[in-house]
């Protein structure tokens with residue numbers, strides 16, 4: 179789509195504005211008087227139109243916004259009035275409504291609409307001695323002396339030792355010998371036609387109304403009666419959120435709700451690098467910018483200055499005046515905010531201004547606000563919009579942004595009066611509430627209050643019910659020659675029967691200090707599970723869990739889960755298929771980082787009693803839902819609460835999962851990547867073997883402690899799918915077995931996403947992978963593979979994908995392919 183050329187417009191507009199501004203003020207008044215102002219009737223009851231400078235009573239000023247594509251700002255309230263500027267749809271203005279021969283006009287301060295804090299103002303030379311100077315090398319040269327009474331158009335520039343006025347022609351000192359040489363003239367006013375029904379255009383401006391959601395008994399705001407809304411979308415003020423966009427008509431799923439043209443594009447870092455702006459000393463100082471970020475009782479981290487902030491600073495300074503003003507008008511936190519991002523942007527602005535010639539002339543505070551504003555309002559594709567940027571966020575959005583078309587489409591039917599909400603998050607939508615809110619607070623400085631974030635239950639944190647599964651759990655006596663079945667859970671308990679090694683037992687779901695209540699052929703009673711709890715300890719398990727086929731799932735020596743335990747089975751199989759045997763078995767790698775060592779310790783220390791029973795992994799096993807308010811899990815089937823200690827374990831595993839699956843660590847580039855490898859796609863990432871092994875161990879721990887429905891396990895599955903797709907595409911591998919693992923993981927992911935009732939169809943996250951899996955395995959004659967493919971086909975053919983939220987990540991394991 180073509181971008182509107184704001185620069186071209188501004189040149190034209192500014193030259194006209196300059197002409198108007200330097201012409202005598204009286205000429206505007208004369209024009210107005212000639213149209214018999216006494217015929218007008220102001221919105222606030224003004225009987226006469228007056229264009230005198232001071233006539234702008236604050237009590238009559240209201241907020242408006244431009245609802246037509248573009249509107250002209252004129253020197254007088256008449257269609258022939260000189261055009262001083264053009265405003266785009268979405269601009270918000272403060273002005274007073276007047277009627278001029280029944281036609282409504284809005285009176286605005288010219289400075290407000292034509293540059294805002296950056297606007298050039300009108301100045302007059304008051305005393306002799308004003309000299310226009312041009313910059314020359316490191317100093318200035320005198321151009322000419324300006325006679326008393328000359329009018330100038332420019333902006334004060336306070337950064338030099340002497341206060342100056344910066345005009346297009348050069349600079350003029352504002353004070354000489356302590357006296358004011360230049361005097362600023364009062365504000366000028368301009369006019370904008372509010373409604374153009376008589377021209378067949380309808381409303382051009384709309385009053386900015388407050389939105390009432392009805393919760394306080396008020397009606398949902400409707401368009402003003404006088405000014406009928408002709409647009410499908412309206413801008414309103416929303417409590418605690420600034421502005422927001424609202425539907426003025428019904429939309430069906432898939433309808434285009436709103437499109438816009440970007441007014442600003444941020445250049446890529448490569449483009450900036452070409453300008454050789456950044457010196458070594460700049461870089462060093464830049465890299466030191468960081469501010470601590472703490473939230474609640476979470477571990478403290480830092481917010482660092484980012485390269486995108488630099489790009490914002492430089493591109494803002496190089497943007498047209500109009501674009502600069504529009505950026506500053508977009509929503510951003512006040513500079514008084516305590517949010518660390520505000521301080522980081524302040525430090526970046528200060529550094530840029532001090533060290534980059536491109537930013538030297540910009541006021542520090544404006545630059546800080548600009549960087550913040552761009553951070554808050556940037557869209558995919560590095561664009562800023564006027565209208566689209568007013569859309570608020572929800573983790574349960576009703577519209578989705580299509581970056582190729584630069585428009586929003588309805589994700590579901592939308593009613594008239596509903597707020598239009600899109601998600602600022604992409605794949606992060608698949609994170610639990612706590613993490614989503616943290617991310618939004620960190621990057622966009624607000625506490626999300628959407629229905630997903632304030633819901634009592636967080637389905638992302640659903641875990642398997644250990645109690646229910648325990649009821650179905652099977653055990654086997656492994657201690658030779660056998661153990662006693664006792665009437666009570668104690669060594670003093672009456673001996674009921676001797677159970678010989680190999681005896682099968684059915685768990686009753688009750689465990690007390692390592693004593694398990696069981697049902698044996700001979701009757702009910704208690705057995706001790708772990709011999710290590712005896713005094714002196716036996717250093718051996720007495721009974722271990724067995725799966726549905728009677729196969730032991732735990733090591734008979736220390737009770738640790740075997741690869742056959744359902745919690746680990748998939749991940750052990752994945753590691754064996756994708757990693758060389760040495761990597762699966764080696765306990766500690768030489769090049770282990772501190773972070774990796776920490777993760778290993780966490781996994782080793784995981785308490786065995788948290789490990790779920792085998793039955794927890796069976797189809798349809800009971801689940802515990804997470805209550806966000808109390809931080810507890812409760813089973814929907816047996817009503818039992820999970821152990822309180824599970825919360826800390828789940829948080830720890832979640833933190834590791836976030837680091838591991840959400841932002842997989844990449845191995846630094848390994849030598850030269852040959853042309854053949856380049857064909858594999860620009861985003862090919864290489865992951866360390868050790869990292870993959872640990873990731874699978876973590877996957878097993880997450881699944882084994884939390885069950886198959888927890889978000890961390892889903893991210894582990896996505897990681898597995900991406901690894902397998904990459905392996906089947908680019909490397910060598912046992913295609914059939916890997917293919918089966920991938921198909922199963924994909925199906926589980928589809929079924930999980932369906933249970934979440936998200937706004938987006940599961941295909942927005944999974945279709946690319948599913949189609950890729952079908953393509954890669956399409957020619958495999960194996961009947962098991964064909965059956966899996968048919969299931970995937972059924973999923974992919976019945977979906978309504980609108981966007982690709984989670985693009986495929988080609989992840990190559992270090993050493994698994996050759997670049998020769």
Ligand SMILES: C[S@@+](CC[C@H](N)C(=O)[O-])C[C@H]1O[C@@H](n2cnc3c(N)ncnc32)[C@H](O)[C@@H]1O
Nearest residue numbers: 419420421509555567568569570571622624627
């Ligand atoms: C891109 S702007 C959206 C439009 C903005 N409300 C305005 O007045 O222009 C993003 C900012 O809007 C606010 N915001 C957006 N969604 C919100 C939400 N769900 N809850 C609270 N504030 C929100 C935040 O201050 C955020 O930084």
